Amino acid sequence: MSTLIRPPPREPSQSAIEALLELTQLSDIDVDLFTNTRPLWHPPGARGIFGGTAIAQTLAAAQRTIPSDFTIHSMHCYFVLAGNSEIPIIYHVERVRSGKSFATRTVQARQRGRVIFTTTMSFVKENSGGEQRVEHTTPMPALAPPVEGMDDMDHGGSATGPFQSQRIEILNNDSPEPHTKKTRQWMKARGRISDQGGHEAHLSALAYMSDSYFVGTIARVHKLWRYSALRKSNTKSSIDEDVLKKLLAMDDESLKRVKFVDEADLQRIQRLRNGEDPRGNENVREIGMMVSLDHAIYFHNPRKFRADEWMFIEMETPWAGDGRGLVFQRMYARDGTLIATCVQEGLVRLKQTNESKL
Incomplete structure (x- = not known):
């Protein structure tokens, strides 16, 4: 039950x-x-x-x-x-x-x-900070707005999931330095949050969505192979099995239009579709275990946004090592208001070479 x-x-x-x-x-x-x-x-x-x-x-x-x-x-x-x-x-x-x-x-x-x-x-x-205050904020970057009807295949690829998202191309994706890259997406709760829910419902919805693709940022900026481990019980993947099935069913032109699939992933998915080893001749590093350890949220403007309207999310990772990684996340309202800053540390362990021989 x-x-x-x-x-x-x-x-x-x-x-x-x-x-x-x-x-x-x-x-x-x-x-x-x-x-x-x-x-x-x-x-x-x-x-x-x-x-x-x-x-x-x-x-x-x-x-x-x-x-x-x-x-x-x-x-x-x-x-x-x-x-x-x-x-x-x-x-x-x-x-x-x-x-x-x-x-x-x-x-x-x-x-x-x-x-x-x-x-x-x-x-x-509320309003306990006094009339005169110290104020500053990191501005939201200029970028194209979200496009209605072009959501990612997230939350099990379901069109009835609790939230929608549109991932954007990774900033500085061709950089050899993972810490200079930023993963970005638009996100909002599906439908309209009721008036009865009050601002508390919007805060709970934001907290729920803040865990989406979070620690997976590390796998994306390192271009780690993160699909073949989906069926392992100890893996928190940045993409679920239903989405992978849809990607495998697409032709190459359609795959190229999926913003969160980079060129390396495209080649690996093509090999997987053809029944080949997705790694090919590459020395591809593969996620062996990826789980969240902790999660912090700092709410900056908790009553100045709606979680059922598009929010912009930007993530970057300043450090990874010793089987762990750290990710920072900023969440903005559509009008550029910085809503929240989040931090997450997670286990990010690679599949070891000797594991494949067991």
């Missing part, structure tokens, strides 16, 4: 992402206990549930314990164990501090009594 309580009928006014992230408060047990209302999503090839679910639902649970004039400004998360999509999650909110200007909450996500995810969040009272 993937939910503790039978899910109620979905509210017609809810968007897909609202329904997906809906929580049930277990008030008869403890007002600070919550559980997932809807079944959990396990991406094909992933170790467990989509990490964005835990990030967003812990935020949603904490927001239920905060006064309406307080807003999240930062959250720091750790992925402890892979979540099982067949088991309900219990979210326990601890009210660490409730001050005049700031409030602190910790939330633990548990399955069968074991912590699978933990986060600490800080909330700030």
Whole structure:
């Protein structure tokens, strides 16, 4: 049973992402206990549930314990164990501090009594910064707007998934220096988030989407082969198996129009389609294991955006080594407002040469 309580009928006014992230408060047990209302999503090839679910639902649970004039400004998360999509999650909110200007909450996500995810969040009272303020922001780069009806084949390649995205060509993709490259995309929640959800629903939706393609940035800037490992249970891939099937079914001209497929990937997919070793004669490095370790979000303008309108996301990685990698992410509203900055560290282990001989 993937939910503790039978899910109620979905509210017609809810968007897909609202329904997906809906929580049930277990008030008869403890007002600070919550559980997932809807079944959990396990991406094909992933170790467990989509990490964005835990990030967003812990935020949603904490927001239920905060006064309406307080807003999240930062959250720091750790992925402890892979979540099982067949088991309900219990979210326990601890009210660490409730001050005049700031409030602190910790939330633990548990399955069968074991912590699978933990986060600490800080909330700030609106307009508590004073009349005179120190202000600056990194501007959004100039680029072409998103094109309606040309979304990536993401979220299982489904046209009914909770969010849409359009990946853009990697900036400086031909550079030999991975740290100079930037992966970019447009993203938004599918449909319209209901008025009843308030700004909290938009924040939860942003938190959910912030985990999309995040640590996979490292594989993309290093041009690592990231498709053949999809069926391994310990791999968090930047592309799922259903998408790979669609890519294999495309002709070469159609593949060239898919913005997240670079020339190296194109050649490998062509070989895979022909039943050949996708590596050819190349000494191709392949992802052996890629999972998120931690995730931080700093919310800069939490009430000045809508998650169901196009947002621009830009990611770069300053460092990778010792089997780990770090990625920075900036999220902008369509009008150029910097909404959030995110940081994620993940395990990024290559398939070792001797593994292929086992």
